[in-house]
Structures are given as structure tokens and as C-alpha cells.
Amino acid sequence: MSLSPDFLRDKFKGAILGCFLGDAFGSGFEGMDPEKARFHMDDLSKKFTRSYTDDTDMTLALAESMIQSGGVNPEDISKQFSLTCDLTRGYAIGTIKAILALKAGMKWYEVARIVFKDGSFGNGAAMRVSPVGLFYHDDLEGLRRAAVEQANITHVHPLGQWGAVMQACTVGLAVSQDPEEPFRKEQMVTDLREILWGGPIEYVKALNKIEEMVAQGKKFHSREIVQHLGNGVEAHLSVPSACYLALMHRPDFCDAIRAAISLGGDTDTIAGMVGAIVGAHVGEKKLPAEWIEQLEDGARGLSFAKNLADRLFEAWWKIHQTS
Numbered sequence: 400m401s402l403s404p405d406f407l408r409d410k411f412k413g414a415i416l417g418c419f420l421g422d423a424f425g426s427g428f429e430g431m432d433p434e435k436a437r438f439h440m441d442d443l444s445k446k447f448t449r450s451y452t453d454d455t456d457m458t459l460a461l462a463e464s465m466i467q468s469g470g471v472n473p474e475d476i477s478k479q480f481s482l483t484c485d486l487t488r489g490y491a492i493g494t495i496k497a498i499l500a501l502k503a504g505m506k507w508y509e510v511a512r513i514v515f516k517d518g519s520f521g522n523g524a525a526m527r528v529s530p531v532g533l534f535y536h537d538d539l540e541g542l543r544r545a546a547v548e549q550a551n552i553t554h555v556h557p558l559g560q561w562g563a564v565m566q567a568c569t570v571g572l573a574v575s576q577d578p579e580e581p582f583r584k585e586q587m588v589t590d591l592r593e594i595l596w597g598g599p600i601e602y603v604k605a606l607n608k609i610e611e612m613v614a615q616g617k618k619f620h621s622r623e624i625v626q627h628l629g630n631g632v633e634a635h636l637s638v639p640s641a642c643y644l645a646l647m648h649r650p651d652f653c654d655a656i657r658a659a660i661s662l663g664g665d666t667d668t669i670a671g672m673v674g675a676i677v678g679a680h681v682g683e684k685k686l687p688a689e690w691i692e693q694l695e696d697g698a699r700g701l702s703f704a705k706n707l708a709d710r711l712f713e714a715w716w717k718i719h720q721t722s
């Protein structure tokens with residue numbers, strides 16, 4: 400299926416703002432259990448300026464680098480991380496240490512093992528990966544390579560790398576789908592299975608479970624989703640949950656984010672990943688205006704993020720017009 404350039408541009412903005420929204424609205428619930436998160440769900444209707452955390456901060460940095468480089472270039476991404484990442488925005492200790500090492504001049508391929516000798520299997524490489532899903536949505540082999548390359552700066556453990564592949568691929572598949580056409584959940588699971596072939600068994604098991612849950616047709620209770628797919632900071636215990644929720648709740652963005660937050664646990668990251676997938680599917684125009692107006696708009700806030708998504712699309716378009 401071929402989408403018009405305007406439609407695609409709207410989808411690029413939808414994914415970046417979707418991540419921003421999920422992160423900003425999900426961050427107040429981090430670490431809660433599902434019952435407590437559901438109890439506080441009314442907080443989502445309160446109006447105040449909502450700030451983003453490390454998830455959006457790194458997504459913006461990755462997008463900036465990809466615009467400059469015309470794709471994924473780990474050396475340039477590392478420079479961008481060390482220049483613009485704001486370490487006061489809820490970063491995990493491993494990523495803080497990696498970015499501090501980059502700032503101190505260490506090479507990008509040396510920093511990923513300074514905290515965990517086998518590499519981190521956290522969801523840090525997946526939470527920021529939506530620009531890769533957007534940019535490589537029409538080249539899933541290139542997407543898989545690019546998702547791993549950007550992961551390798553901070554997450555060299557296979558679970559961390561392949562979590563980034565799964566999230567990027569889900570975003571890429573969502574970009575390629577026309578939101579007006581019947582949604583092909585089962586086909587998306589099949590496509591994910593193909594792209595994750597050869598990856599860790601944890602993702603194969605998670606996809607089997609997602610397939611089983613999708614086939615049942617019902618929306619599972621948050622406690623059951625946590626039990627089957629997880630709500631943790633580990634990539635394999637959060638990316639599958641985000642994919643499942645996005646598949647089941649799109650095109651209703653707010654419903655999808657509420658479902659992500661109701662899992663408790665790593666709510667900003669799971670809601671950010673769900674937001675990126677659903678936003679990539681429905682586009683910016685279908686995102687909730689009353690939520691968008693609450694997003695912070697400082698030097699690297701809402702206007703900056705929108706402009707960046709636009710420029711990422713332009714960078715993609717430039718390559719595809721000339722090839």
C-alpha cells in the first residue's frame with residue numbers, strides 16, 4: 400500500500416508526539432502496582448503542564464542525529480546523546496554512566512559494558528527507537544540492522560537489542576498501515592515473528608502469547624497482561640506488553656495510554672512505546688488535542704518535537720525521492 404507524502408508526514412509526527420504524550424502522562428504512575436495505578440487513573444483528567452522523561456529525551460536526540468546523518472550512525476548518535484541528553488530526566492543509572500563516559504571522551508563502542516559486563520537488557524534502547532521505525536518502515540531488514548546499531552551504544556545484551564528491534568518494527572508496521580482500512584492484528588504478529596526470527600527465545604514466547612491473546616479477541620485485565628507479558632524495566636518484559644496493547648486498543652489513543660498506565664510498573668516507558676505505535680498508526684491529527692496542549696513547550700518541548708518529526712520526514716523523503 401502506498402500512502403501520500405502528507406499522510407506519511409502526519410504519521411511521523413503522530414509517532415514522535417505519541418511517545419512524548421505516553422511518556423509525559425505515564426510518568427506520574429511509575430513503580431505503582433496495577434491496582435494503585437488504576438486507582439489513580441483520574442489524575443489523567445487533571446490539567447497541568449506535563450514534562451517528558453528520558454524516553455522522549457533520547458528519542459529526540461536519536462531523531463536529531465538521524466536527520467543529520469540521513470540514517471543511523473552510532474558515532475553521531477553518541478555525540479548527540481552526550482550533547483543534548485538531560486540526565487536529570489529520570490535516566491537509569493546504566494545509561495547515566497554510559498552518557499557520562501561519552502562526555503568524558505570514551506568511544507561509543509566502549510561504553511555499553513562499563514556497568515553490566517554482559518550488556519544491559521533494560522528497555523532503554525527500545526524506548527527511544529521510534530525514529531528508526533519511522534525512517535526504515537519500508538525496509539524491514541534495514542530497520543532490524545539500524546535498531547540494533549543504535550541499541551549497541553548503551554544496550555549490547557541480545558534482550559536489549561532485540562527489544563529495540565521489536566518496538567521499531569511495530570512502529571514501522573503501524574506507519575505502513577492505512578488507519579482507514581481494517582486493522583490486521585494477526586498479520587502484524589506474523590510480520591513481527593518473521594523480523595524477530597533468530598532472536599532470543601523470550602521474544603518468540605512473548606509473540607506466541609500475544610498471538611494466543613489476540614486470537615481470544617477480548618481485552619485482558621491489566622493484572623493478566625502483567626502476568627503474561629510483564630510491566631518491568633527489562634526489554635523482554637515491557638516491549639511485548641506495549642505491542643500487545645497498541646494492537647488491541649488502537650485507534651483510540653487515550654484508551655491505549657490508559658491501558659498501558661493501568662499495568663503499573665514502568666509506566667512512562669510502556670505508555671511511551673504504546674503512544675509511538677498508535678501515533679504512527681493514526682497520525683498527529685487524530686491525537687487528543689486536550690492532552691497535547693498540556694505538554695511542556697520549552698527549548699526542547701512540544702514545538703521542537705513537532706518540528707523535529709517534520710524534519711525527520713523531510714530527511715526520509717529526500718532519500719526516497721532521489722533513489
Ligand SMILES: [Mg+2]
Nearest residue numbers: 452453454667
Ligand atoms: Mg522515563
